[in-house]
Amino acid sequence: MKTLAAFWILVATLFAPVLAQDLRPPFLLTGALSRDSQDLSGQWTYSKDLYRTGLTDINGWVAKSRMQRYRDIDVAASEAKGGADFFEFDLDRGPTINVPGAWNAAAAELRYYDGLIWFQRKFRAEAPAGKRAFLRFEAVNYRAYVYLNGKEVGRHEGGFTPFVLEVTEALRAGENRLVVGVDSTHDAQSIPTFITDWDLYGGITRPVRLITTPATFIDDAHIGLRPDGRITGEVRLQGPQAANQAVSVAIGALGTARAVTGADGRAVFDLAAPKGLERWSPDKPTLYDIRFSVAGDTLRDRVGFRTIAVKGNQILLNGKPLWLRGISLHEEEFGPNPARNMSEQASRALLHEIKHGLNGNYVRLSHYPHSETTVRLADEMGLLVWSEIPVYWTVDWDNPAVLRKALAMQAETIYRDRNRAAVILWSVGNETPVSPSRTRFHSAMADNVRQLDPSRLISAALLVKHDGEGSSIQDPLVDKLDVLAVNTYAGWYGSDTLDAVAKLKWKVPADRPLILSEFGADALAGYRNDGMKKFTEEYQAEYYRKTLAMAENIPTLRGMSPWILKDFRSPRREHPVFQNGWNRKGILSETGMRKQAFGVLADYYGNK
Numbered sequence: 187m188k189t190l191a192a193f194w195i196l197v198a199t200l201f202a203p204v205l206a207q208d209l210r211p212p213f214l215l216t217g218a219l220s221r222d223s224q225d226l227s228g229q230w231t232y233s234k235d236l237y238r239t240g241l242t243d244i245n246g247w248v249a250k251s252r253m254q255r256y257r258d259i260d261v262a263a264s265e266a267k268g269g270a271d272f273f274e275f276d277l278d279r280g281p282t283i284n285v286p287g288a289w290n291a292a293a294a295e296l297r298y299y300d301g302l303i304w305f306q307r308k309f310r311a312e313a314p315a316g317k318r319a320f321l322r323f324e325a326v327n328y329r330a331y332v333y334l335n336g337k338e339v340g341r342h343e344g345g346f347t348p349f350v351l352e353v354t355e356a357l358r359a360g361e362n363r364l365v366v367g368v369d370s371t372h373d374a375q376s377i378p379t380f381i382t383d384w385d386l387y388g389g390i391t392r393p394v395r396l397i398t399t400p401a402t403f404i405d406d407a408h409i410g411l412r413p414d415g416r417i418t419g420e421v422r423l424q425g426p427q428a429a430n431q432a433v434s435v436a437i438g439a440l441g442t443a444r445a446v447t448g449a450d451g452r453a454v455f456d457l458a459a460p461k462g463l464e465r466w467s468p469d470k471p472t473l474y475d476i477r478f479s480v481a482g483d484t485l486r487d488r489v490g491f492r493t494i495a496v497k498g499n500q501i502l503l504n505g506k507p508l509w510l511r512g513i514s515l516h517e518e519e520f521g522p523n524p525a526r527n528m529s530e531q532a533s534r535a536l537l538h539e540i541k542h543g544l545n546g547n548y549v550r551l552s553h554y555p556h557s558e559t560t561v562r563l564a565d566e567m568g569l570l571v572w573s574e575i576p577v578y579w580t581v582d583w584d585n586p587a588v589l590r591k592a593l594a595m596q597a598e599t600i601y602r603d604r605n606r607a608a609v610i611l612w613s614v615g616n617e618t619p620v621s622p623s624r625t626r627f628h629s630a631m632a633d634n635v636r637q638l639d640p641s642r643l644i645s646a647a648l649l650v651k652h653d654g655e656g657s658s659i660q661d662p663l664v665d666k667l668d669v670l671a672v673n674t675y676a677g678w679y680g681s682d683t684l685d686a687v688a689k690l691k692w693k694v695p696a697d698r699p700l701i702l703s704e705f706g707a708d709a710l711a712g713y714r715n716d717g718m719k720k721f722t723e724e725y726q727a728e729y730y731r732k733t734l735a736m737a738e739n740i741p742t743l744r745g746m747s748p749w750i751l752k753d754f755r756s757p758r759r760e761h762p763v764f765q766n767g768w769n770r771k772g773i774l775s776e777t778g779m780r781k782q783a784f785g786v787l788a789d790y791y792g793n794k
């Protein structure tokens with residue numbers, strides 16, 4: 187009886203709706219990039235552990251101490267003493283690797299390595315003395331096990347969002363040993379699963395920083411322009427003196443708002459937009475210096491103010507109709523051997539091609555949250571952003587634990603990026619096959635986004651049905667979306683000729699804005715003058731002309747993000763002449779060579 191009751195309680199807990207506030211991680215350190223910190227980028231050592239001996243022994247027992255890579259031990263000194271003990275690792279003498287960066291690009295033997303690798307970095311620190319210390323990881327793909335000086339300080343799942351671990355107690359004055367176990371394995375319950383069309387790069391792919399704060403500090407602060415023209419915001423303090431504190435927020439030289447925190451350390455602002463406030467837009471991406479202050483702590487940010495809304499079948503930016511001249515982008519830098527190391531320079535080079543090469547105003551950051559560096563650059567350069575989490579093709583729709591992971595990833599992304607004016611669209615999925623449980627899953631995601639950030643628009647890249655009746659969307663999820671979006675590949679996949687593509691008729695709701703979230707065709711850069719064959723630059727360029735002609739027939743079309751700016755690595759693509767591990771739908775080659783289709787799209791956008 188008791189067991190049965192316990193079973194039903196468990197079932198009820200698993201299926202209970204998740205409240206947005208339950209998804210808030212213990213620490214956010216929003217705006218951490220502007221805080222004093224020690225950047226732990228550089229050379230780390232590593233130890234491969236394909237059989238996970240550092241985590242568990244045979245039969246799931248605790249790992250043998252001679253295998254525990256996270257131990258705070260000088261292996262060489264211990265070996266020099268002799269005796270019965272021995273070790274089967276030594277991170278101090280291991281090979282080195284650059285952090286941040288995916289391991290797949292670092293050494294030939296790691297190209298297709300998929301599993302656990304231990305990373306170590308030693309660093310010096312001062313005693314925290316009344317302050318608090320945190321490690322902030324911008325992204326570890328896919329699972330992280332973090333140890334400081336031999337003690338576990340936290341774990342994280344999800345390859346594209348930041349996480350913060352408090353290490354005030356574990357940190358010591360002088361030399362510290364940081365060890366991170368990184369497991370790149372994806373399975374049927376991970377997000378994404380192991381089935382994708384991109385390289386599931388493993389590693390510490392974004393920077394790691396040691397951040398010190400006062401005992402009571404600003405953990406989270408956001409500010410933005412509401413559709414009704416008022417500016418609202420919130421500051422959250424953490425620490426022993428979080429309650430009843432006077433906080434202020436200064437918006438450049440335009441004005442300062444003040445408030446007092448409640449018992450929960452939270453203060454909200456609501457003020458009329460100061461006279462003279464310039465609205466952020468792609469044409470004029472004005473950013474203001476924002477200073478959130480409380481006794482003992484200040485947090486700085488650069489924030490743009492704009493409104494985004496949908497009215498009928500229009501998308502309105504600052505009240506004016508908007509047409510999204512965009513392109514899709516994977517997080518992969520130019521070059522023959524990318525390591526997903528998005529330095530500011532690498533990211534700027536990609537965004538520059540969109541903004542200035544293509545005459546674009548919009549980028550779809552697919553298929554997962556890109557680095558904070560990229561989103562901040564979009565703010566600075568004036569590119570609107572579609573942001574998504576990797577609920578892609580298929581995930582375990584019926585599993586409440588998987589849904590919770592998706593909601594947590596959304597929360598981590600929204601908390602990170604909600605001060606970015608560039609971000610206008612949160613996507614809740616990409617090309618997921620329609621079924622009742624899948625629609626329930628996405629609906630829960632859409633509700634979660636509304637709770638976390640009612641100020642932006644919700645979309646999803648849906649499948650389109652092409653048949654004798656015309657092209658249509660047959661998906662009940664449309665009811666949850668502000669902006670409809672579809673991926674369409676007629677003329678590349680399927681049997682339509684290019685001439686037929688130009689004539690496709692669309693039957694889509696008249697009262698909703700639609701964007702083409704993807705269309706594209708493969709071409710190998712330099713493969714020309716061989717007739718209208720697939721994989722030639724000419725075929726790709728003609729495919730673009732015909733698809734753009736088709737687009738002109740969709741009266742509610744409000745923008746597009748063709749697939750894709752640059753050729754990207756994908757183990758799914760192994761044609762030995764044309765692909766060799768690269769998806770060739772880029773209109774730039776992997777090294778940045780422009781294919782003919784680039785010019786077709788740039789001209790089209792130039793005339794829009």
Ligand code: GCB
Binds near residue numbers: 553616617749
């Ligand atoms: C899609 C996917 C994208 C693929 C692309 C392709 O629909 O959303 O991730 O890479 O098609 O190249 O087939």
